[in-house]
Amino acid sequence: MDDFVVRGNLYELYGGLLNENQRKVYEYHVIDDMSFTEIGEELGTSRQAAQELFRRADKKLQDTETTLGLQSKLRHIRERAVMILEHTEDKEIQKLAGEIIDGV
Structure with a gap:
């Protein structure tokens, strides 16, 4: 399954566990298909900060799926x-x- 589809499904299941900034970055990247540079500009931060925030949010969703297994x-x-x-x-x-x- 495509990474963006998997991530979209994980977000649908567990997105409520993310804080507001994590949700924004995750939605911008996965749903709106924005680059980290674009996200950084939108949020008034650097590309690296946007990428790191996404990485942490993605890990949280992946870890939650590993623990609960709802998607599978x-x-x-x-x-x-x-x-x-x-x-x-x-x-x-x-x-x-x-x-x-x-x-x-």
Whole structure:
């Protein structure tokens, strides 16, 4: 999976654990695809400071995923729901599996 997709998913799950500055830098880099130079200019700081803040935020999200494993658990649930959807003819089960897929 693409790094930006993985990081976006981690941010969606755990972004609330970051402080305001970390969230800004993470959103600017991952979601808005801004360079660290652009982020530094936006925040009135250096490229190096923006990069370091991002690195610390990224590590916090990665460490949280390592500890909790929600992203991998959600991926596993989704994969199982897709298998159920593909292997059943029961309309109610298909509907429920579809809801799981959409919700995960």
